[in-house]
Amino acid sequence: MNTNALIAITMGDPAGIGPEIIAKVFDTGEIFSLCRPVIIGHAGVMKKIVEDLRLSVSIRSLENLAGADPAPGKADVVSIGKVDLASHVWGRPTAASGKAVVEYIRLATELALQRKVDAIVTAPINKEMMNAAGYAFSGHTELLAHLTDTKNYGMLFVGGGLKLILATIHHALKDVPRLITKDRVLRTIRLANIAMKEFGVDRPRIGVAALNPHAGEGGLFGHEELNEILPAVIEARGEGIDASDPIPADTLFYKARNDHYDIVVAMYHDQGLAPLKMLAFGNAVNVTVGLPVIRTSVDHGTAYDIAGEGCADPASLLAAVKLAAQMANHRNRTGEVKS
Numbered sequence: 001m002n003t004n005a006l007i008a009i010t011m012g013d014p015a016g017i018g019p020e021i022i023a024k025v026f027d028t029g030e031i032f033s034l035c036r037p038v039i040i041g042h043a044g045v046m047k048k049i050v051e052d053l054r055l056s057v058s059i060r061s062l063e064n065l066a067g068a069d070p071a072p073g074k075a076d077v078v079s080i081g082k083v084d085l086a087s088h089v090w091g092r093p094t095a096a097s098g099k100a101v102v103e104y105i106r107l108a109t110e111l112a113l114q115r116k117v118d119a120i121v122t123a124p125i126n127k128e129m130m131n132a133a134g135y136a137f138s139g140h141t142e143l144l145a146h147l148t149d150t151k152n153y154g155m156l157f158v159g160g161g162l163k164l165i166l167a168t169i170h171h172a173l174k175d176v177p178r179l180i181t182k183d184r185v186l187r188t189i190r191l192a193n194i195a196m197k198e199f200g201v202d203r204p205r206i207g208v209a210a211l212n213p214h215a216g217e218g219g220l221f222g223h224e225e226l227n228e229i230l231p232a233v234i235e236a237r238g239e240g241i242d243a244s245d246p247i248p249a250d251t252l253f254y255k256a257r258n259d260h261y262d263i264v265v266a267m268y269h270d271q272g273l274a275p276l277k278m279l280a281f282g283n284a285v286n287v288t289v290g291l292p293v294i295r296t297s298v299d300h301g302t303a304y305d306i307a308g309e310g311c312a313d314p315a316s317l318l319a320a321v322k323l324a325a326q327m328a329n330h331r332n333r334t335g336e337v338k339s
Contacts, residue, residue: 011041012123016302090308160279
């Protein structure tokens with residue numbers, strides 16, 4: 001009997017590269033030695049991409065998870081959501097596809113909360129189309145937090161020898177300074193500490209990024225370091241957490257890459273993602289920490305410009321599946337999450 005983790009892979013936007021990278025990962029068969037993967041999406045779209053790319057994997061449509069029997073050479077799809085295949089065009093998203101992706105995510109989350117699957121891996125979605133369909137969320141992370149009633153959560157990224165977590169996620173850059181508060185930074189440092197312990201680091205070394213150039217230069221270039229970030233660090237240290245003073249981002253990532261720190265707390269999205277993607281573009285993994293379920297994801301978007309052309313790289317998805325499988329298999333053995 002195969003006791004590997006059962007993992008739900010959501011298809012992502014039907015018009016994007018999600019179906020293609022999923023089909024390619026199933027076609028290689030590599031993931032079957034790590035887990036029992038099942039797709040939550042639309043079987044018709046999956047069959048279309050397999051036929052378009054002339055892949056050998058067989059698509060099997062299921063009404064529910066009960067009939068799933070993952071095995072090399074085939075891809076079981078719990079097929080839900082309405083996609084008009086007659087009008088479906090790769091690279092052309094619609095509000096209907098935005099509605100469909102939410103249905104995939106909702107079902108996968110329900111299955112994970114019910115412990116019917118051990119982890120969720122998500123393919124990319126279009127946030128604009130999701131909002132056009134009436135779902136006012138700025139991304140996967142916020143939707144998953146809503147579906148699991150989670151208030152304290154964060155986005156953690158793994159790749160290129162780095163681990164980092166974001167203090168702010170999907171916000172306009174002009175709004176970031178006012179969002180950098182002591183409470184928010186402290187909450188993120190705590191999440192980083194918990195997450196690294198789940199990854200097997202007993203006493204994580206946390207590098208905390210400054211917001212401003214030269215860490216504000218004593219207030220000359222901004223006061224967020226003195227008024228918000230440093231007080232959060234001091235309180236975290238009082239809780240026994242090994243967190244650094246605010247360090248200029250132009251040196252912090254070099255230090256983290258060279259093993260001075262186990263994880264970086266970045267103040268905003270591109271501050272963290274720019275160096276990570278430079279080191280691991282197409283191979284990084286997004287992990288949502290703080291949820292009651294395991295969720296990993298690719299580090300890229302829907303890539304409509306190449307959707308359906310057969311050139312999408314499945315490396316990030318494969319890395320996300322591998323990490324989810326490692327975390328879930330460890331949790332099933334020990335009751336803890338560890339990479």
